[in-house]
Amino acid sequence: MTSFAGWQMPLRYGSETAEHQAVRHAAGLFDLSHMGEIGVRGPGAGQALDYALVGSLSALRPGRARYTMICAPDGGVLDDLVVYRLGDEDFLVIANAANTAVVLGSLAERSSGFDAVVSDATDDYALIAIQGPAAAGILAPLTGLELGDVKYYAGAFGEVAGAPAWVARTGYTGEDGFEVFCRPADAVGVWEALSAAGSAAGLIPAGLAARDTLRLEAGMPLYGNELGPDVTPFEAGLGRVVKFDKPGDFVGRSALAERAAAGPSRELVGLTLQSRRVARHGYPVMADSREAGAVTSGAPSPTLGRPIAMAYLGAGTDAADAVLTVGIRGEAVPAELTDLPFYSRSR
Numbered sequence: 001m002t003s004f005a006g007w008q009m010p011l012r013y014g015s016e017t018a019e020h021q022a023v024r025h026a027a028g029l030f031d032l033s034h035m036g037e038i039g040v041r042g043p044g045a046g047q048a049l050d051y052a053l054v055g056s057l058s059a060l061r062p063g064r065a066r067y068t069m070i071c072a073p074d075g076g077v078l079d080d081l082v083v084y085r086l087g088d089e090d091f092l093v094i095a096n097a098a099n100t101a102v103v104l105g106s107l108a109e110r111s112s113g114f115d116a117v118v119s120d121a122t123d124d125y126a127l128i129a130i131q132g133p134a135a136a137g138i139l140a141p142l143t144g145l146e147l148g149d150v151k152y153y154a155g156a157f158g159e160v161a162g163a164p165a166w167v168a169r170t171g172y173t174g175e176d177g178f179e180v181f182c183r184p185a186d187a188v189g190v191w192e193a194l195s196a197a198g199s200a201a202g203l204i205p206a207g208l209a210a211r212d213t214l215r216l217e218a219g220m221p222l223y224g225n226e227l228g229p230d231v232t233p234f235e236a237g238l239g240r241v242v243k244f245d246k247p248g249d250f251v252g253r254s255a256l257a258e259r260a261a262a263g264p265s266r267e268l269v270g271l272t273l274q275s276r277r278v279a280r281h282g283y284p285v286m287a288d289s290r291e292a293g294a295v296t297s298g299a300p301s302p303t304l305g306r307p308i309a310m311a312y313l314g315a316g317t318d319a320a321d322a323v324l325t326v327g328i329r330g331e332a333v334p335a336e337l338t339d340l341p342f343y344s345r346s347r
Helices: 016-025 045-052 097-110 135-142 184-201 208-217 253-262
Strands: 002-004 007-009 028-031 036-041 065-071 077-087 090-095 117-120 126-131 155-160 163-168 177-182 266-273 284-287 290-301 306-314 324-328 331-338
Touching: 016 028, 016 208, 028 184, 036 045, 036 097, 045 090, 045 097, 065 097, 077 097, 077 155, 077 163, 090 097, 097 117, 126 135, 126 184, 135 177, 135 184, 155 184, 163 184, 177 184, 208 290, 208 306, 266 290, 266 324, 284 306
Parallel strands: none
Antiparallel strands: 002 007, 028 126, 036 090, 036 117, 065 077, 077 090, 126 177, 155 163, 163 177, 266 306, 266 331, 284 290, 284 324, 290 306, 324 331
């Protein structure tokens, strides 16, 4: 167990490599109840979110989800978010646990001029994710929902193991899977039912360590590593989430427009290390023996069998033609520029 944003979280249940491989080949079960849930409701909820966030949330259809970000006026990322539209006037914003208070306060402040109510709904939900190629087959007998009708980045109200739930086809592993939002009082029953239903298929519980290696292989950014107040979506290669064509103004628009026009000051890249040594956050990256940037995330890749990393390199670094190395405890370890994501599932 480890302390994380005020919660006690399982780092691993047994072998983090076994947990990782279970998600890639069968299924893993994650307790994600530490994530922040924020409700935004009312006739002006969509317009309030359009102003508060960089995405176009008023255009989201009920039952759909969208990945987006909340930025400071200078364009820096305060958090990356998933927003579900539960109904015409009902949105659920999912924030990273460490940023829930910041996101809640910012949404409340930015929604003050709209006909919308912002509330902290974190205590109203437990969140259990089942991820992996066997996830749909394990979940299907426990719900009346037609899971084939629940598309990627969509959700529906139903029941799981007899408990009312919002079931969304979303996740943070690079695999197919579902996130089950249920009442905290129902969480143990839902967890135990999924565990029993999945045991024959190879489902096992998975902790934070496997969650991190899975998202790293899938090239998914982590707040505090690839994202933060000193980074705009454009540096992270996620400029597509900024919707300049939506009606009206939004917080950070001017600064983000300037950054889009000028081009990013650095670029997020993938690296595969030519060694068994692991590059960790903050380790320097050299191009032709000159420091060019720093590692943001690094770990052994159970899928690829080699250490991998994401790193920011300064604009103008000709990484494709340079000899790249990572400084690991005084040793210059050769690294190969690798397209992101490192891993992409067969669809």
